[in-house]
Amino acid sequence: MIETRSRIRLRRWRPRGLAWSIVLLAALAVGVLVGGSVSNQLRLENPDRSRVSELRAVLGRLPDRPLVLVGMDGDLGTYPEIRPALRAVLADLLAHDARIAMVSFTPEGRALAAAEVARLADDGVAADRLLDYGYVAGAEAGLVLAVTDLPSPPRPDNPVGRAVLADGDGIAAFDIAVVVGGIDFGPRGWVEQVATRLPSLPLIAVAPTFAQPELAPYLRTGQLDALLATVRDDAAYAQDVALREGTSDRTGQSPAAMLVGMLVALGVIGRAYVYGGPPEADAAIDEEDAA
């Protein structure tokens, strides 16, 4: 077989699969390190602010001192992606003088909720504005039960718990629900089990990017009132909140590192196209060459 010169050159520079991983890590490290110096040239925020506007519109319609329920069902594997967006939502709600309660229907969500409640308390959020309902077992069955009956709060004297009790004793007592999704459980379960029973309750969803194709149709039908489900929308919203609060940006992601990672991924795809297989196939190619 006659090979072109470019193909031969590519064959000479052919790192193995593990080497690609190290190239990726090194490139990401450089991207993170130089991220600050190129922050004016590279922006992660989505210039289309429609998702941010939708979210702001929902928050703008809330009553004074709203009761907010955060359904914390992210998972440990994907939570770092949505953490900046969720923290921006919580900061925005607290700026609206909101009273926040958290509940989880997954074990991993429970761990994350406990960590976030502790972080908010460390940041100086008054205890009478926070309530942790803990873990509710039963997944979707537990969610249905929670519509009318949330578990007793650990501190019966908590003002948020008393306010919820005064208005009923379930999700129906809240002015809005912020649903944090993960791989197993999240906004879709809330739409199917809660929105069908409480159609007047506004639902905001914060989910990882891979959930965007699944959740976007709910936004179109109005079953979700607002959705943050891409890294770029998350960054745009976090920047918006930071500008309003006059604090530093909470995006957390380095645009330079994301760009470098994308370029490495394109390199892997291009290489697979040229050689007709993933980098792990190198050993087989080497054997062919030796033969």
Place this chain on the structure above:
Amino acid sequence: MTGFADGSPAGIAATWVSAAVTIAVWSYFVGGGRVFRLAQYLLAGLATGYLVLLGVREVLIPQLVSPLVDDPAQPLLWVALVFVAIVIAVRWLPDSVVALPVALLVAATAAFALGGAVVGTVLPQVGAGMIAPTETPIGLGSGLLAMLITVLVVVGFVHGTRTGRLGSSAAVAGRWLLLGGIGGWLGFLLVSRLALLVDRMHFLLGDWLGLVR
């Protein structure tokens, strides 16, 4: 910054342990199989311990044991207690005994999931997908395009029937459209996973080493 670990001794220890485990996982890239497996066992052990603790502390004691101690005259809770005992002793009991609580569990889960999916997803989405006569030209065009793509993808799944030249072409087009859709979804997945990797790198260089803010 993750914001979970502060500058206290416990926070500093947590940051160092997290960094060490992250590097242990990445050691797989340079052939550190044993260290990587150690990190895997650590994760499995911690997850199991956490689940047991959560189940006992936040489910069994507050929702089953305490109510029964306070008021033993609750027949439903006694039934639940028997079911819990059966599930714990599943290894030593005959299948016919174990089948009842397991069947109840599966049936209840399926009933909630199926009912919710039909009422909350299928019907509203089918309704939203209908092309109304009052649609704008753009809306009408989008609806027709969506319908065409749906038909082609469905045709792409038809195998083993004589469809003729036109049908074969439509099936090929449907399969390519399906591949395009899967490719788009993989793109979303790539961005999602890359964001996680960048976050971990930011943790190592920022929270741990203090090289970036």
